Amino acid sequence: MSLPGGARLYPVGQRLGELHEDGAGSRGVVVGTGERGVLVEDGDRADAWDAAHGLGHLVRHVAWDRSQLGGVLGGLPSPDLDRVVADLLDRGLVAEVDPGDPAATERFLATHRWFSRLGGLGQQERPGGFVCGIGVPGAPPVREVSPRVYEFWSLAPELPTLAAAADFLAASAVDDDGVEPEETDPAAVRLALLDWLHDLLCVGAGWLEVVR
Amino acid sequence: MSPAPLPGPSWVLPVGRSLGPRGAGYDVLAGRQVHELDPMSWVLWSLCHGLPGHRAPWTLADVELQATASGLADAVPLLDGLLERGLVTLAAPDDDAVLTRVRAVVQLPALGNTADDPDTFSLGTPEVPLVGLDRVTYDVVTSAHRFPDLAAAVASAAGLWFRAGAPALAGGDAAALGARVREALPLLLAVGAVHLELAPAGTPS
Incomplete structure (x- = not known):
């Protein structure tokens, strides 16, 4: 039986670690999505990509969806959360899948x-x-x-x-x-x-x- | 001090990834096939990965020495069994052709670099970096799972850095980068940063 909750959010890509240049602070996390790495800038986007991996004590009990992501991100206002998720979706860094939509599930x-x-x-x-x-x-x-x-x-x-x-x-x-x-x-x-x-x-x- | 490399195919390369104990034995997965190993064979297969302090190719002599030190009296027939099952392969220590015979798959988390040492890119656990690589070798290792063999991963990375206008980072060409990757393999295997699969060209007939 499927876990309760909304459409699942999955991070896409291989974490390639932090990128520092010229002794400066971290520019973000590099995510390998194919031929080249994509830099996910520090801040809401990197936090959201990390949070999309889920929390170990919750993921067996609830579907990891936007509401769970919002909870991990400390109450990021819904419009901001939606904007960050939309950006990650556009860049192919997350996938959102509704198990109730057979065609979308099969496509994923x-x-x-x-x-x-x-x-x-x-x-x-x-x-x-x-x-x-x-x-x-x-x-x-x-x-x-x-x-x-x-x-x-x-x-x-x-x-x-x-x-x-x-x-x-x-x-x-x-x-x-x-x-x-x-x-x-x-x-x-x-x-x-x-x-x-x-x-x-x-x-x-x-x-x-x-x-x- | 490590002995000088022996001529001929004396470099021991383990193939597959351990799935740990199951029942009275151990499972090793190579390709899609799960190989059930008795405990002694699994210990020997584990010894074939080398030791972290040993940066040179891990040879048959090294394996036999470690097997003896571990109390494994029958290392030679056990090693023959691993070779027959394709769980170990042999290569010449200084021959880059080995890169066409194996595919590497990264196992440890990729940690990136740090502000203190921006030229070193590490693999390990977040608390303990276990191996540090130059940026292009790191690119090869972390992307190698997408390619049929290590030589193809090397060629792709060298091409990317050449097109990006930084061929010097790759050592100038794929051959130089390939040598760096080959030289990194003993440590990468010893710390479990990668496991190897036989490439189509390296699969025993």
């Missing part, structure tokens, strides 16, 4: 792909079942996710689009023990994937890119 899944960051730390048994750690080897995990999300995190970089990743996971789940029907249904996996993304984005465990 067919035109974006996933790349993973950080290391896979493997399975741990918890009282509620198995979880999988993601982080830097030798350090505690920065995120524990379900085995299915871990599978997406592992394999999606090898697949050309999010849609292809969802279909691959649905097909490969057929042979798994104790599988639920929605895990083998490509349409259900595509919808679930919309929620998995922020589970990973919130800790920098990967990034989205537009398919070129």
Whole structure:
């Protein structure tokens, strides 16, 4: 079942770190979106792009939408928030997807792909079942996710689009023990994937890119 | 002091990324295939990444030495098994042709530069930069996942900097930049900044 809330906001692009020039302060964060990096200037835009990754303690409970973004940005007035989001949308630095709009969802899944960051730390048994750690080897995990999300995190970089990743996971789940029907249904996996993304984005465990 | 590079394909390059423990073994993902390794094979595969203090190509002799120090008595057959499964590949230490045989995928966060040292671009955790690179090598490493092999990533970055009017940053041409990237690989692998996949040209037949 999809998380409650409005259209999801996803950051697009690979964080390439801060850019300083000539001993001056930071000019902003560089985001790789294709052949060249895009400088997202310090201030509301960089803050909004960062905030679009989500907060770890919230993203499993609510859809990461404009209202969540506004909350993180400390009550930025709605017109200002809309202006900043519109600018990031125009520059291809965020994508906004309403799961209730099948055509828009399919378009997003067919035109974006996933790349993973950080290391896979493997399975741990918890009282509620198995979880999988993601982080830097030798350090505690920065995120524990379900085995299915871990599978997406592992394999999606090898697949050309999010849609292809969802279909691959649905097909490969057929042979798994104790599988639920929605895990083998490509349409259900595509919808679930919309929620998995922020589970990973919130800790920098990967990034989205537009398919070129 | 590191020994002088040996002639021939003695540079050990690990392929794939660890997915950590699962059950009694460990998983390593290479391409779309998950390889289940027994603990000893996984330890040896991990040793094939090198040590952060060792900036030269990590050789078969280095792996065997570390395996012995780790109490792995059967390193040679284990290494043969990793080679057969395509989880390790060998290259000549001073041959840039290796760049056509592997694709690199960045794993550590890219941190950018700092006001104190604007010429050094780092990868690491926000608290601990683990490797510092010049700007163009950083461009190659952070964009290499988009290219079929490292040589293509090098050619693209060199071309971009040439067109931007700063060919000197790339060392003048793709060959010079390729040598810098090759020389950076041992440290990048040792700290887990990147993992390697076999490029189509490097995949065993």
